[in-house]
Amino acid sequence: MQKRDINELIVRAKRRDKDAFTELINRHMQDMYKVALAILMNDEDVADAIQETILNCWEKIDTLRFNKYFKTWLTKILMNNCYDIIRNGQNQAEIHEWDEPTYEDDCNLELKEALSKLEEKYRVIIVLFYWQGYSIDEISKVLELPANTVKTRLKRGRERLARYYEIVE
CATH class of the missing domain: 1.10.10.10 (Winged helix-like DNA-binding domain superfamily/Winged helix DNA-binding domain)
Structure with a gap:
């Protein structure tokens, strides 16, 4: 990913360009999955956290002050959502119940x-x-x-x- 390309997508997303925002999220989807899985260890909860993160980011994209920190900002929101899922008592899988992730993972x-x-x-x-x-x-x-x-x-x-x-x- 070129920084210039990402920056352009962020600028467009801040102007509420849905296609640019979708492209940004798609470029970071695998990274989001890995971070959420490291915290939640459960595919269903990971999917919930990612979905909530996408919604939060879309609603608050205009609060991102420095475009170069988009990935950090996105990851922080994701992690907060993961911790919210844990705090709210949603089922966190035990290690022996943890299924192999369905998302392609290397x-x-x-x-x-x-x-x-x-x-x-x-x-x-x-x-x-x-x-x-x-x-x-x-x-x-x-x-x-x-x-x-x-x-x-x-x-x-x-x-x-x-x-x-x-x-x-």
């Missing part, structure tokens, strides 16, 4: 299994850092955590993944 099954064993606070940061390409500072802003906390959780998450692989082998 992670291998063993890695998904390992990630599912991590606590959410580590899993979310690892997904944002390694799969979504967020920097430590961007994750810090999205999660509203100090950068050092993000670094620590990333390190501990990697250590726990390494221990998981030692046990499995």
Whole structure:
């Protein structure tokens, strides 16, 4: 994705161009799915969170102050919706009930299994850092955590993944 192309779509979406907004969402759909799945671990709840996020973003696109932070803004709204689903007591699947995602996903099954064993606070940061390409500072802003906390959780998450692989082998 070219930044200039994305910026043009954002400008058009702010003018209520439905096609531009749809294109923006389509370009970020797989990323949204991975982040929501890392938090909710359940396809039905993931679908609800993404649907609510799309609606929220459409209604509030004009509140986005800096176009270059669209992905961060979108991810923050998505994460808040995921946490709302958890808070509202909607069913969160147990690990043993977690079905393989239906959306095309290029992670291998063993890695998904390992990630599912991590606590959410580590899993979310690892997904944002390694799969979504967020920097430590961007994750810090999205999660509203100090950068050092993000670094620590990333390190501990990697250590726990390494221990998981030692046990499995």
